[in-house]
Amino acid sequence: MKNIYVQELKQVPVEKQKVEIVERKGIGHPDTLADGIAESMSRALSREYIKRFGVVLHHNTDETQIVAGKSKPAFGGGEIIQPIFILLVGRATKEFEGTWIPTDKIALKAAKDYIRRAMANLNPDEDVVFDVRIGEGSTDLQDVFMRRSGKAPHANDTSFGIGFAPFTETEKLVYNVERKIYNEFRKEEKAIGEDVKVMGLREGDKITLTIACAMVDRYLDSLKDYIAVKESLTKWVKEIVTEYTSREVEVNVNTADDYERGCVYITVTGTSAECGDDGSVGRGNRCNGLITPYRPMSMEASAGKNPMNHVGKIYNILANFIARDCYENIEGIEEVYVKILSQIGKPINEPRALDIQIIPKKGYDVKKMEKKAVEIAEDWLDNITKITDMVINGEVDVF
Amino acid sequence: MKNIYVQELKQVPVEKQKVEIVERKGIGHPDTLADGIAESMSRALSREYIKRFGVVLHHNTDETQIVAGKSKPAFGGGEIIQPIFILLVGRATKEFEGTWIPTDKIALKAAKDYIRRAMANLNPDEDVVFDVRIGEGSTDLQDVFMRRSGKAPHANDTSFGIGFAPFTETEKLVYNVERKIYNEFRKEEKAIGEDVKVMGLREGDKITLTIACAMVDRYLDSLKDYIAVKESLTKWVKEIVTEYTSREVEVNVNTADDYERGCVYITVTGTSAECGDDGSVGRGNRCNGLITPYRPMSMEASAGKNPMNHVGKIYNILANFIARDCYENIEGIEEVYVKILSQIGKPINEPRALDIQIIPKKGYDVKKMEKKAVEIAEDWLDNITKITDMVINGEVDVF
């Protein structure tokens, strides 16, 4: 009915392959910062549209461009010499049913609020110069009518989404190391910036974590302080990795440092965007929070796309949800991949194809999993607008 | 010595999997246009640096942002109402050995020249407004010294590159259909724009090509003309596909058209960037020209990165070259994947790991291929700066 296919996938699960590479760009990385801003604009616009008209109107704000500034960091506290420039880009419905919506102002405010929330030492009013170039998008009246009566909107494009479950140990490791540095270690150690990039390389049973962590200069009086924080971070990471793996883990932090030449990774604001690193939406983490070159990936930038009919966003989220639910609720799955292809102009709950590919555990038969898997997929398709709500309410991350 | 690993990959080759999705965004797609501009800027800067200083100096121009304009296309010829806005972003060495380099001007000229070459109906001087925000990049003197003596430069980052060979039938099809529409059919039929997106879906032995092709309004007097060109394109594609596959191929062009509502895909300039579609570097084709969600992919944007020490660019090109050479020169390969991981600060010809994964044809032993594969990889590593030259000379495409 709904073009759902379940099949066995014959390949070595990633966990059992010899080599694995996984990367996560942390919240303060310029690309992730762009993602975060893009997504916050879309959420703010969605909420405003709902408040005024009861439905989300057409918009896409998935093209923020961050142009690096210039800084002179220094132990004890340096300076931003030239502010970061952030161009907010997209389309949005600016007039509807006789009312003007202050889209540019909403977008600007959302971007600034996001920076304030996400970054401890970056002041959006002083360290950043913004420009807003949000074009006029047009909302299809018929579409609004349909959605007001609770029907699924039509796909905006021919596009596909991809998801998988479960995470391998290396994936869990890379994801959680960044998350915990941001949420826990940074709270205790103020010198830790938000621009933390974690690269995981597994060679057989040996995992090497290479962490690039921007430090904040004002909380470090000297090189000695810097080295101490670096060692403290290394030690802390070594401790938490045991929660995720029993494999041997090597942890390297800021490997490009060269103390003699005075090359250390200190910043004024906690992000390399302050000096030399530009950032752009959709160039970093996929919507599951990781870059996984050994896994199939979608090139779609989820962040900033409208959560209502943009299949480039919804299908990626949906595919991950279906994969996760299959893995958690069906016995015998080693790995599962979900791929969904849209048909432009058709309701988004009627995809062109929804492929569930399962690598079964030894002794399990994919055939027997089919019914359950189809049920899970159908259930999600029947409730697809729930994803819109979850995105708007901030209950699902997309980067 | 050079951390080269050859191993057998145990999985169903993509050609034999049940489902395959492949996409190519054509030259005039906003994302590809951004890629093309970014790459042309880097090439122009590289040539200028070589002309003035004998070596490529530090730069990266991989962040062009295209903000859609506004147009009113009409049969017989419509109008651009609001020009497209293109922000050229990056870093470049602006002063070296006492000389100032007009980086912004070079970048601007390169961007305009590229548009003139690539797009038949988009006038960069009238239909586009540019801004240039290229920051000051600093060139490491030691590095220049080294390169002047012919040594391989040091990797700028911890990053990886990925390549594979050969293309599946569907991949060849998708790639070449766009290439031939652009290079051949467009030359004969002026109404064909450059913004052609080809999506290929293979289900078993049935391939469906979904083509979105922007038409140019001034060459179409009426809806009848439009329909005629669409049919002519469909027919032409159906003919050329037989060069690449004997599978059944369904060809759909501009499926979102709705003649009754007057919804057809006409444009003034041949690209959807003229009205509503923004574009950004690194969000479209990988450096082999395709988006292949069923294949491992790198998230790195190759276009615009410096071709000298940016491993995010060089390793992706290198991986594809090694894969291709292995496939062409070693008997018995069904599919081969190459993955290369850099070490920041180490010479780029000394990667952290260079993984060659081979799916052998039936009856072949990967062990016996190892020596030859290592030789091919070593040879490329020994001549890695050749890639720099090829990029600058335009002998290798990266999108």
Add this chain to the structure above:
Amino acid sequence: MKNIYVQELKQVPVEKQKVEIVERKGIGHPDTLADGIAESMSRALSREYIKRFGVVLHHNTDETQIVAGKSKPAFGGGEIIQPIFILLVGRATKEFEGTWIPTDKIALKAAKDYIRRAMANLNPDEDVVFDVRIGEGSTDLQDVFMRRSGKAPHANDTSFGIGFAPFTETEKLVYNVERKIYNEFRKEEKAIGEDVKVMGLREGDKITLTIACAMVDRYLDSLKDYIAVKESLTKWVKEIVTEYTSREVEVNVNTADDYERGCVYITVTGTSAECGDDGSVGRGNRCNGLITPYRPMSMEASAGKNPMNHVGKIYNILANFIARDCYENIEGIEEVYVKILSQIGKPINEPRALDIQIIPKKGYDVKKMEKKAVEIAEDWLDNITKITDMVINGEVDVF
């Protein structure tokens, strides 16, 4: 010695001419807002330079451009639909004696702080989008050396300054009506915006004041409220004019209103820059606070020019000071005009010509005033750097 000339001017004093036109653009008028921002940037930079280097370094920030936004004012409170765009333009010394100065950030902060201080209902962080394009200016080392030893700097240009005293009744009236509305009436009546333009026309002994006063919508519940405030303002102005003249004064407020068509002058932020009125430095008030087409005027924009060696600024201030001091300290002056011409490259206290033109009161002889007038002029020239200090300390207004 110092090229000071004193002569009698044979003409009817403006006060006694039949017709007189005087205009003042209030603090919130887009042109004056641009002046205020330009001047605040120069002051902030000057202070920072002094703090870091003991002297003001080269800069000029006299080219702010305000691009109007879009608003939908409404009784009870409307909305800014599209933020105002403000481009901060100029040159400044960005690196000096090995230190980088965060000129762009200082300029941005100064501009925002100024708006916060000057405008009660315009939020620079939410209602305005800024861009900063401040080029690299170069400071002459010899010049810094000289100024550090207390010598007068050299004139940057061939330019002239003009001043006069005293104000006519109409001039006093126009100037003070705006000042008092801003400083007094606006404090009591929150609906009064800062964009108040006062045009005074004197025909013989009849003065007509035409006041355009932007009202702030959130403090007005209805058209009735609006009319009430308008009447209250008219009445208040009629009362204060008696302090400045005994002539008959007609007061017209917001004469373009058309109640039936709903045309009234309400705004969301108190300035017409929110919707349709662009603004630019140097197009409004001269450095004495007025536009006086019946008087000689300089076209130089004083606001934003560096207060150290830019004769276009310093000589206009100086000419007004000398005129005022002559008028206040020399008996028998009806009107006095001072005109100063610089010589590029010569110390600013050695003008090419300093002309003092006096219209004496009946029975007075200009010859007898000469010595005193020359003394006053010489005294100011000897202490010319005092003007720099006064400007930086905010003790002298220039618009």
Add this chain to the structure above:
Amino acid sequence: MKNIYVQELKQVPVEKQKVEIVERKGIGHPDTLADGIAESMSRALSREYIKRFGVVLHHNTDETQIVAGKSKPAFGGGEIIQPIFILLVGRATKEFEGTWIPTDKIALKAAKDYIRRAMANLNPDEDVVFDVRIGEGSTDLQDVFMRRSGKAPHANDTSFGIGFAPFTETEKLVYNVERKIYNEFRKEEKAIGEDVKVMGLREGDKITLTIACAMVDRYLDSLKDYIAVKESLTKWVKEIVTEYTSREVEVNVNTADDYERGCVYITVTGTSAECGDDGSVGRGNRCNGLITPYRPMSMEASAGKNPMNHVGKIYNILANFIARDCYENIEGIEEVYVKILSQIGKPINEPRALDIQIIPKKGYDVKKMEKKAVEIAEDWLDNITKITDMVINGEVDVF
């Protein structure tokens, strides 16, 4: 009827005053360049509106901002290092009677075309980066209706215009020296740039002309060449001045040159906007082509204002025309000043006051001139829309 007043002005005519200062900023001066661009945009829009709708629609493009670039001039030919940035600002009617007008594109093209026409060595496509921020202006339908029936439009503002006749010798000299250098000498001597500033100071019967003339580096092989051209220009100017005055004239060219320090006024493009000098509309020449601090002046920027109902433009042109016609057609006038004050909302041919102030030649009675003067003024008021046509057709200069 039409509020026209004629009166005698009792003052020493400027020609007979002891001191006189007159300035003209040439075509390539950044402020004049801004004026020229602003005016060309308005003319192009006006023509387009007439072509499409038969009447000029509402617009004002009087706020161009030029931000200086960066250059490295050198004998034999230097380089533009960073392009000039030009922000085109204004409002225009973008949609009318169901048709969209490509205002931004028209404005951009007009600006570039103007630069191509006016500047021999400045390439608008390579040496300049443009941005366009032209807001939506709204055209009053009633007003269009009226104008379509040939009636005079209503004044957009309370504003005034000023004009005088004849030019003094110094005024003629300053004006024509720049005009002839631009139109004649520059044609013969390619090294002469368009950025020529002429300052005239008359002290009694001695006139000093100070000329700052940007030279174009590619046409000068050495300092020797530069000096030769400078001397040749000086000589040429000394010759042409005799056409305008029999007074003694001293001619100084590029007085700030310092050959020993290598300080000479050479440029790559012929304008100082290429390096360090920003420019803005309305800060240079008044609509008669001069800055005349000894004359009454209007602060209105005429350039770029709509030529249909913007009294800030029309009344300045009108005042000069009436003054000129009075001077040429009425015997006995030594000097005549015309001042016109508008009434917002009233037809522009019904000013609030039109003041004609005449300084008669010895033995002439202003009373007897009144009738003729009123006739001239009335005739112009009756044919006021002719000014609109003349402006659009380029028959009247405004800077």
